[in-house]
Amino acid sequence: MSELIVEAEGLTKRFGDRVAVDAIDVKIAQGEAFGFLGPNGAGKSSTMRMIGAVSPPSAGTLRVLGMDPVRQGVDVRARLGVVPQEDNLDRELTVEENLLIYGRYFGLSRRELRPRITELLEFAELTERRRDKTETLSGGMKRRLTIARALVNRPEIVLLDEPTTGLDPQARHILWDRLRRLKRRGASLILTTHYMDEAEQLCDRLVVMDEAKIVAEGSPADLIAAHASREVVELHVAEDELDLALLDGVADRIEVLPDRVLCYTGDGDGTAALLAERGLARAGIVARRASLEDVFLRLTGRTLVE
Numbered sequence: 001m002s003e004l005i006v007e008a009e010g011l012t013k014r015f016g017d018r019v020a021v022d023a024i025d026v027k028i029a030q031g032e033a034f035g036f037l038g039p040n041g042a043g044k045s046s047t048m049r050m051i052g053a054v055s056p057p058s059a060g061t062l063r064v065l066g067m068d069p070v071r072q073g074v075d076v077r078a079r080l081g082v083v084p085q086e087d088n089l090d091r092e093l094t095v096e097e098n099l100l101i102y103g104r105y106f107g108l109s110r111r112e113l114r115p116r117i118t119e120l121l122e123f124a125e126l127t128e129r130r131r132d133k134t135e136t137l138s139g140g141m142k143r144r145l146t147i148a149r150a151l152v153n154r155p156e157i158v159l160l161d162e163p164t165t166g167l168d169p170q171a172r173h174i175l176w177d178r179l180r181r182l183k184r185r186g187a188s189l190i191l192t193t194h195y196m197d198e199a200e201q202l203c204d205r206l207v208v209m210d211e212a213k214i215v216a217e218g219s220p221a222d223l224i225a226a227h228a229s230r231e232v233v234e235l236h237v238a239e240d241e242l243d244l245a246l247l248d249g250v251a252d253r254i255e256v257l258p259d260r261v262l263c264y265t266g267d268g269d270g271t272a273a274l275l276a277e278r279g280l281a282r283a284g285i286v287a288r289r290a291s292l293e294d295v296f297l298r299l300t301g302r303t304l305v306e
Helices: 044-051 073-077 095-105 110-123 139-150 169-184 196-202 220-227 268-277 292-300
Strands: 004-015 018-029 033-037 059-064 080-083 157-161 188-192 205-210 213-218 231-235 253-256 261-265 285-289
Touching: 004 044, 018 044, 018 059, 018 188, 018 205, 018 213, 033 044, 033 196, 044 059, 044 157, 044 188, 080 139, 095 110, 095 139, 110 139, 139 157, 139 169, 169 188, 169 196, 196 292, 205 220, 205 292, 213 220, 213 292, 220 292, 231 268, 261 268, 268 285
Parallel strands: 033 188, 033 205, 080 157, 157 188
Antiparallel strands: 004 018, 004 059, 205 213, 231 261, 231 285, 253 261
16 A cells, blocks of 8 residues: 555544544555445544544544644645535635635735636636636536635645535536546545445545444445445335245345345346246346445445434
8 A cells, every 4th residue: 555644543533422433443545535435423524524633533543644633733734625515615706716715725825826726717617607706606516616626725635525415417427527637636535425326436445334433445346246246136026015935046145125126146137037937027127237335235224314
């Protein structure tokens, strides 16, 4: 592994009697795109806030860019770019003014900022909107501006909390492209997301968190291989309308849900054919590649967490 930019051992965060992050170990290498996945309340945001030097750990050790975020928080934050879940742009200012004012927080002069803003607007495809009020932008444009703003100080690490929440598919793909470009330029990305396809698209490695602990770690492909199967066959039939004996031996693992049955298998076509032979084709059979979502739901469950 190349140089570590984040190294945590036994990292813990408590809020009174509640343990939000429970003694986790994390190592993130320079140049990686690293993801935190988990249901609501799993500890993702609390972990990100500790890495971002805005929330001190309750126990354990944490180093970010070789520094202690508690004692050297100002120095750590100066080398980070932060993209919050909710856009907090100043809507009364223009696109250009949002970047200018944010750059001034880092002590950058107007002379330094002028070419930097031009570069960032080109990166975000907002050059033609530079003098428009932010309130006139679409959701995707606002998100791209928020990311551009986070890059004003040329950060070594970019923290992204749910970067594409609320965006339509076209806007999400444009944003993914910008994040890939950013990574190719040498930035390290650390993100949380609820979109499994986003994690598969962007993350070199990720951890799955549940109930404040890390329950799995690895690349998306490794996690799918370890916790799912190569393919999944979905049988669309209500649980109370199915003779479960018909499923004996059709797949490596069977998961019965109220509205469908998931058959985890290494041979999707073979499993689908076997189900059809047993008279289940009329129910509707769909074979697909196993995904990170299958892993996520197996590890964290299907119960809604509030």
